[in-house]
Amino acid sequence: MIKIFKYLFIFLIVNFTFYILHSDVFAKDFSSFYKVTYEFDKNGDSEVTQEISLINQVSNLYVSQYSLSLIGGEISHVEAYDKIGPIKTKIEQKGETTILTLDFNEKVVGKDKILSFILKYKDTGLAKKEGNLWQISIPKLANWQDIDEFQVLIKVPLEYGKISVINPNPLENKTSGGFYNLSFKKENLINFGVAATFGQYQTFNFKIGYQLKNQTGSATIESVAIPPDTNYQTVYFESIIPEPKDVKVDEDGNWLAFYEVPPNEELMIEAKGKVDIFPSPKNSEKNPTPNKDFLSSTKYWEANNQKIIELSSKLKTPENIYKFVVKTLSYDFQDIKNRTLRTGSIAALENPEASTCSQFTDLFIALCRASGIPTREVVGYAYTDNQQIKQIAEESDLLHSWPEYFDTIRNTWIAVDPTWGNTTGGLDYFNKFDMAHFAFVIHGKNDILPLPPGASLDEKQKRINITFGEDVPKSFQQKVNIEEVTPSIVYSLKSNKLKILFKNNTGIALNSEKVESPLSVIIPNQWYFERILPFSQFEIEFSLKPKEMFKDYTQELTFSFGEDKIKYNIKVKSLLLRSAAFLGGILSAAIIVLLSSIKKNSCKPKDKDVIVQEDSRGQ
Known part of the structure; x- marks a missing residue:
């Protein structure tokens, strides 16, 4: 029995957090107002400007020092100043954390008095180019209860490409001076930071x-x-x-x-090849309404279990089910190393602390199916920049699974990822998807088959290799070949039924393809195919009635696929010529028989008496 292991790739968006420390005072003694601007250049470096105002709420206290901790990235070109001039700044490095400490020039004392200052620095850790895409991650707001107002402006060069995903949605999205200007406020950044992706698609x-x-x-x-x-x-x-x-x-x-x-x-x-990943469903895909197989209960999707039924009756919608799964289960990173077996939806509920992507996916599918919502599982690869996961992936093949539910309003399958909704600290993978998920197989009617790549190989042997591709045009010369023609010989004076077996050796699926023939002797002479899979065979049938009746010859059959033409020579044998030869043979045989009969009759004696007389003379 083959065992299938599925593992998670974690995409960490938030890579550092603000910490604001006030010496000699409590936060409640001051009101604080922040305006933070992140301006990115074409190389992915950002200049960060913090404009900060602290307003005294008491008359006998003042702020003497400000401290900011930045986790990750390379911090440089730090400067700070107030209305007096430059502020003394101390930079301390502790592992991956950079601590900036400012000692203020003046002591602002008195109720409602304002201390305003500006802090600037450059950070190389907020944006990075990954394949075709630019990814930007802005930290979430910590200690938000102590901050009265917080505004963020993110300026991104237009040359980063089209905005694909922004999470959460900005309050404003304007374009000016060669930049996207994205505005956010405190309430947008309480739960998590800003994750933005620029580019139309990702290529692997x-x-x-x-x-x-x-x-x-x-x-x-x-x-x-x-x-x-x-x-x-x-x-x-x-x-x-x-x-x-x-x-x-x-x-x-x-x-x-x-x-x-x-x-x-x-x-x-x-x-071997390339794949383009898109953030939302393509309009080109046909999606017939799923049948009852996508609602059935299986070994791992126990939709008929009473506990699942009771939960689903309360949750009802895909979004509620998603939120429940994200909140209820906890991802167990140790299970990746231990290669824990898949357990199914009920086991996930009973042991929520020991969950991997399989448990998140199985529970979501079981609850949706119990609610009458068609769902299925997708198994494949998901890109992560988490170093712990990357190290494991370099040594063996790690697969990720995520669910899709069928949206009857949009008439399409919608991908969601409750696992990543849990591991990213609350990023929304229900209303928005990313371009990091590469599907290998889809499980709907069966919760195991077909097996994904790697499932039947030695676990220690790495056979799945995925790297970022380049954003270059994919030029594929269409190669459609004739594999077989049946029959191989046709005859004139009759309508011949033919079948031609073609093969698509192009390497891509040919969609909405029309095959045509300019020959009037072929009926029909047009055929339509919704999709021709790469390396697949497809067949056309037609009738051929050759025009030439008096000789054997070769008929050239011509078919066009777009701008390409395929030719095939088929032998035509004349039935008229063969009929004439046959009739001629019969006639010749009849004449020979007739002549033979005449010759035989001419050699017979006329009467018996003559013979007797001749015989008597001879004696």
Whole structure:
């Protein structure tokens, strides 16, 4: 029995936090007002400006010192000043934390008196380029109860690309001076900071290994699930070695590559290519309404369990179920190293502290299905910059799972990730998705099959390699070949039924494809295909009635796929010529028989008496 392990990649958005310390005073003795500006340059470095005002609420206290702790990043070019001039600043490094301490020039005493100052520094840790995308992370607001007003302005160069995701939504989003100007206030930053992604899509390079084994004494047809196009991704295969005999799609949308495996042998397969990941569903994907299979109870999605039914009756909606799962379960990082087995939704409820992505996903699916909401599981890769997870991923293949529910209003599958909603400290992975999730397989009708890549391989052998790709045009020369023509010979004077088997060797799915033939002797001469999978076979049928009747010849069949043309020569044999030859043969045979009969009759004697007389003379 093959065991499937699924693990989480954690995407840490918040990488440092403000800490405000007042010497000799309590925060309640002062009102505080902040205006913080982050201005990014084309290299990802940011200049941070904090304009701060502290207002005395008592008459006998003053602020002598201000301290700020910054976790992560490289802090430089620190300067601070007030109305008197430069403020003495102390910079202290403790591990990854930079502590800035300001000693004020003046002692502002008296109720309602205001101490205003400005702190500036450069930080290289807030923005980074990852593949096609720029990712910006602004820290959340700590000690927010002690701050009366807090405004944030984030200035991002337009050359970073189109805004893809901003979490939370800005109060204002204006464009001026070559920058996006994004405004936030205190209430936006209490629970978490700002996470923004710029760029239309993310590109990953992939190289994935598969293994098929045949332990029988005869050849078998086996399949592996290769990464499919989905609502959120488009796949470009550069090669699959060896090339599959055919590729078919199942009811969940998985792409299954079929191979003939010789008896008592194993077959190693390598798929190589690129994938573009999008933050929201593509309009090009067709989404028929799911059937009852996506509501059924299974081994890991116990939708019929009484406890699940009772919970679902209270939660009812996908969003409520998402929030419940995020709040109830706790991610156990130790389980990644221990390779804990998948336990299912009920076990997740009974032991919420020992959860990985499988438990988060299984519980969400079970609760949704019990509420009558079609749901399914997606298993694949998810990018993380968490160093602990990265180290494990470098040594072995780690997979991540997340659920999708069917939105009947938008008529599409919507991806959510309650695991990341839990591990990122509250970032919203229900209303917004990212471009870090790369789907390998989809489980809807079955909670295990098809197996994802790596499931049937030696656990110690790494066979999944994912890296950031470049934002370059994907140019694929369309290669559609004729595999087989049946029959191989046709005849004139009749309508011949033909089948032609084609194969798409392009490496990408061909969508809304029309096949045409300019020949009037072919009926019909147009065929439409909603989707032709990469390396898949497809078939057309038509009638061919050759015009030439008096000779054997070769008929050139021509088919066009867009701007490409495919030609095939088929032998045409004349029935008229063969009929004439046949009739000529029959006529010749008849004449020969007739002539033979005439010749035979001419050689017979006229009467018997003559013969007697001749015989008498001879004696």
